[in-house]
Amino acid sequence: MATAENPKYKVIGTRPVRHDGADKVTGRAKYGADIKLSGMLYAATLRSPHAHAKIKSIDTSKAEALPGVRAIVTSADLPAQGDRIVELGEGAANMRHLTANVLAREKVLYKGHAIAAVAADNIHIAEEAIKLIEVVYELLPPVMDVRKAMAADAPILNDDIRTASVGSAPAAKDSKPTNIAKHFLFEKGDIAAGFAKADVIVEREFDTAMVHQGYIEPHNATALWNTDGKITVWMSTQGSFSARQQTAELLKVPISSVKVIPTEIGGGFGGKISVYFPPVAALLSKKSGRPVKLVMSRASVFEATGPTPGSHMKVKLGATKDGQLVAGEAWIAFEAGAYTGSPIGPACMCVFACYDLPNGRVEGFDVCVNKPRTNAYRAPGSTHVAFATETLVDEICEKIGMDAADFRIKNAAKEGVRRVDGPVYARIGMVETVEAIKNSDHYKTPLEGKYRGRGIASGFWFNCGLKSSASATVNPDGTVSLLEGSTDIGGSRVGIAMQLAETLGITAEEVIPTVGDTDSAGYCDVTGGSRVTFATGIAAIEAAKDIQRQLVERAAMIWEVDVAQISYRDGGVHGPDGKFLSFKEMAGKLHATGGAVIGRGTSSAATQGGAFGTHCVDVEVDPELGKVQILRYTAAQDCGTAIHPSYVEGQIQGGAVQGIGWALNEEYWYDERGEMRNATYLDYRIPTCYDVPMIDTIIVEVPDPQHPYGVRGVGEVPICPPPAAIANAIYAAVGVRMHDLPMSPPRLSAEILKKK
Amino acid sequence: MATINMPRVFIPPPMRPLTAGEEVVEVAGANIAQVIENLEQRFPGMKERLCQDDALRPGLSVAVGDSVATLGMLQRTGPDVEIHFLPAIGGG
Amino acid sequence: MSGKRVVTLTVNGDRVEFLCEARQTLLEVLRNNLDLTGTKEGCSNGNCGACTVIMDGRPVVSCLVLAVEAEGSELRTIEGVARGSHLDEVQSAFLEGAALQCGICTPGFIVQTEALLEENPNPTEDDIRFYLAGNLCRCTGYDKIVRAVQAAAEARQVAAN
Numbered sequence A: 001m002a003t004a005e006n007p008k009y010k011v012i013g014t015r016p017v018r019h020d021g022a023d024k025v026t027g028r029a030k031y032g033a034d035i036k037l038s039g040m041l042y043a044a045t046l047r048s049p050h051a052h053a054k055i056k057s058i059d060t061s062k063a064e065a066l067p068g069v070r071a072i073v074t075s076a077d078l079p080a081q082g083d084r085i086v087e088l089g090e091g092a093a094n095m096r097h098l099t100a101n102v103l104a105r106e107k108v109l110y111k112g113h114a115i116a117a118v119a120a121d122n123i124h125i126a127e128e129a130i131k132l133i134e135v136v137y138e139l140l141p142p143v144m145d146v147r148k149a150m151a152a153d154a155p156i157l158n159d160d161i162r163t164a165s166v167g168s169a170p171a172a173k174d175s176k177p178t179n180i181a182k183h184f185l186f187e188k189g190d191i192a193a194g195f196a197k198a199d200v201i202v203e204r205e206f207d208t209a210m211v212h213q214g215y216i217e218p219h220n221a222t223a224l225w226n227t228d229g230k231i232t233v234w235m236s237t238q239g240s241f242s243a244r245q246q247t248a249e250l251l252k253v254p255i256s257s258v259k260v261i262p263t264e265i266g267g268g269f270g271g272k273i274s275v276y277f278p279p280v281a282a283l284l285s286k287k288s289g290r291p292v293k294l295v296m297s298r299a300s301v302f303e304a305t306g307p308t309p310g311s312h313m314k315v316k317l318g319a320t321k322d323g324q325l326v327a328g329e330a331w332i333a334f335e336a337g338a339y340t341g342s343p344i345g346p347a348c349m350c351v352f353a354c355y356d357l358p359n360g361r362v363e364g365f366d367v368c369v370n371k372p373r374t375n376a377y378r379a380p381g382s383t384h385v386a387f388a389t390e391t392l393v394d395e396i397c398e399k400i401g402m403d404a405a406d407f408r409i410k411n412a413a414k415e416g417v418r419r420v421d422g423p424v425y426a427r428i429g430m431v432e433t434v435e436a437i438k439n440s441d442h443y444k445t446p447l448e449g450k451y452r453g454r455g456i457a458s459g460f461w462f463n464c465g466l467k468s469s470a471s472a473t474v475n476p477d478g479t480v481s482l483l484e485g486s487t488d489i490g491g492s493r494v495g496i497a498m499q500l501a502e503t504l505g506i507t508a509e510e511v512i513p514t515v516g517d518t519d520s521a522g523y524c525d526v527t528g529g530s531r532v533t534f535a536t537g538i539a540a541i542e543a544a545k546d547i548q549r550q551l552v553e554r555a556a557m558i559w560e561v562d563v564a565q566i567s568y569r570d571g572g573v574h575g576p577d578g579k580f581l582s583f584k585e586m587a588g589k590l591h592a593t594g595g596a597v598i599g600r601g602t603s604s605a606a607t608q609g610g611a612f613g614t615h616c617v618d619v620e621v622d623p624e625l626g627k628v629q630i631l632r633y634t635a636a637q638d639c640g641t642a643i644h645p646s647y648v649e650g651q652i653q654g655g656a657v658q659g660i661g662w663a664l665n666e667e668y669w670y671d672e673r674g675e676m677r678n679a680t681y682l683d684y685r686i687p688t689c690y691d692v693p694m695i696d697t698i699i700v701e702v703p704d705p706q707h708p709y710g711v712r713g714v715g716e717v718p719i720c721p722p723p724a725a726i727a728n729a730i731y732a733a734v735g736v737r738m739h740d741l742p743m744s745p746p747r748l749s750a751e752i753l754k755k756k
Numbered sequence B: 001m002a003t004i005n006m007p008r009v010f011i012p013p014p015m016r017p018l019t020a021g022e023e024v025v026e027v028a029g030a031n032i033a034q035v036i037e038n039l040e041q042r043f044p045g046m047k048e049r050l051c052q053d054d055a056l057r058p059g060l061s062v063a064v065g066d067s068v069a070t071l072g073m074l075q076r077t078g079p080d081v082e083i084h085f086l087p088a089i090g091g092g
Numbered sequence C: 001m002s003g004k005r006v007v008t009l010t011v012n013g014d015r016v017e018f019l020c021e022a023r024q025t026l027l028e029v030l031r032n033n034l035d036l037t038g039t040k041e042g043c044s045n046g047n048c049g050a051c052t053v054i055m056d057g058r059p060v061v062s063c064l065v066l067a068v069e070a071e072g073s074e075l076r077t078i079e080g081v082a083r084g085s086h087l088d089e090v091q092s093a094f095l096e097g098a099a100l101q102c103g104i105c106t107p108g109f110i111v112q113t114e115a116l117l118e119e120n121p122n123p124t125e126d127d128i129r130f131y132l133a134g135n136l137c138r139c140t141g142y143d144k145i146v147r148a149v150q151a152a153a154e155a156r157q158v159a160a161n
């Protein structure tokens, strides 16, 4: 075990090898697509070739007649839902929309929209059968642009949508349907008076393209609908309990009749929360009497899962000439995709979140367009708005001649500052992250050379709390088996085990963590919102304290003294007269003192104190090609307390590189028919290791008072600053301000040409 | 009526027609459910905009002080505390 | 479908025989027929490298190789990297260096790294980045992967001397 980097702790701050590591480097770890059950059938999905159409009829008879075909399902097999809004652990969903997204009902709303599925003896037969299904469509004009979709005469996607807002009046019965599903408005102070005080005002419009999480493992689900009515689903998911609930609601069966067994998961970033396959696989299993496996193709992952919205934004900032922000205004429209649900709420709440802004007004719209229904993607909504705000801040700094780091320090949000959306900040570390960049070797080293430039930018994310639980059983050899229900995407098992180990005073290796299924582990909300190390960590700490309490009772029995005379600390029980038994010694005595000791813990944590990051990047621009090379990259982030520094660094590095991809290359490229023309990795082009340098990280630790060890979630913030930091660096390099994402070679070279 | 100890409710802009434009109102209530009941007494129509059946509307969250309440309608308030109604936040 | 073929080859040192259809890829046969599910599928069109195996000494993406083309070849997959119950230097370096998060890309990276170090035991950072550019990882940002490869190369050099 490595030595602790944090002297306060024995385990926290060390870098033990993860418990699931050996399986993952030998190919033994079982991911969703690796599941194989006896008698298992393979299924394929029929998807819409059109972006917007009515389904007139579906004829499956030819497909049914193909030898080897065992079952076919369409939306007719899914129960009707009516108008139900259901809270699904991490966000509410309209069940009517959710079921129509799983299998289209009257209409298809995007290219790739699932219509039917076939289970067959092997995947090739299933794919042949798909081609034999005959669907008659009535084509409708696709709406691909958020502003066009908001126009009064736009074709309407869903005739049940009326604009809703926090605290808005219910829509009148006879009101007309709209594509604007949500509208938010936040105000603070007096913006007219605020802007009147400004010496400099900058206002720009921004467009960002739809982008995908790009996890390497495609969605999958294998389901068995048993003869006793019990449904078992094996799948990779960010939340097995949420997947269970969605599946049960979609099939209208009791939650207890669905068991979700989470396999290892090959990335999610927010995209593996929504359910697509489980109800379909379950119905195919019910019809065929066999287990059925569905694995998504890469093209469908792009076309038909939940990317993050494209956006159109207008943002305005005002400051005095000595560098004081006085007012800000933002108008933000997000593409929800086919159904409502973009992260427009968080976007509105994040747009000015890094700053102490005395006067602000933010308006946001969630708008349906003929693209896949969007989902969370790492700090959902925050990257878009950080791109806008942080490039405006750079422009202000240039105009008033102030250092970009100093300006941010001067205006940074801190404890006690009221946000534009209302609440007041608790202890946060925005200032500290900017200072960390300002004092970094990177920032202090001058950048030389033609067409080179440096930029910095900051970002914010809330970090969720939500509900978690854990239980822990003491083994006679002094180890502990830890059971929790948070699926582990990036090494969270080891981080949670370390918190339990720290509390009990044992080593990380002495904890054996398992991610349980929905019938064995206690309830946990999804792995998302940067919440697992924080909230499931708290549950594990509670479980450890429960063990401590029970061991104290056992020691009282052994020493024949009162429990009040005994305390648990430094890895064991301490009694009167210097009596001491280590955890291991106590574990060896359990069978003789009453049997097993099982600790349990739950947490239902409020939102964590928010997390901030500030990044610094050096670029070199090829002025002919418009290609941007990242020369050097440093990311500073407030992580509260870093439990396992390697995985904290890894989250920051991974997030930063996703942000670099978003900044420079990635976009959904649609033609006028509403067809995505780049639905492959080759054409969508996520960063490869040849595109990026090493990503230096600076872990800033401003402990979050809401967690016993001060943890703050780290996963999401690092994706927010890169696009703005790179845009600012491009400006420094070639004098061109970019307002659209991605800043791909064609776009950038066109801007450079315009300037000439 | 005592005013010092009452929770202060920040009214979202779309609801301000109900409060005749008032942005912050002081309302008694030991928990959110009581606060909403009392809001409804003073400003009829509030409850249906905030609640569905006896819970907060899906997609809506309430912040008490500086953090989002986890207990919804049952969340205890406190003297002088601020109450904000906000869109619920998930995450990736 | 008619016309199944018998294919004989060596997988991780063992002689293996299987029956397959002409349209089946090597990836599909490894995973479905031979239950060697350590080789992963990320895209099935040669873009992600998750399915990388070493065929007759060269790294190939097994989703673009037809199973029948593998007749007579010598294959090494992720399952054949460890030496008995001991991890090899590349695997250890990935573990110690936290070069994986979700781990779905890891088998492909490890196999590709084996091929790299075979060809070039002492690669520069640039060599590494160039050689691994066909393997996509969405979680790590590559920093720790590149460092793990450097560490593995070093460990091998030390072991060889």
Ligand code: FES
Binding pocket: C040, C041, C042, C043, C044, C045, C046, C047, C048, C049, C050, C051, C052, C061, C062, C063, C064
């Ligand atoms: S699955 Fe073969 S390269 Fe992606």
Ligand code: FES
Binding pocket: A216, A266, A267, C099, C100, C101, C102, C103, C104, C105, C106, C136, C137, C138, C139, C140
């Ligand atoms: S570790 Fe997840 S894709 Fe590489």
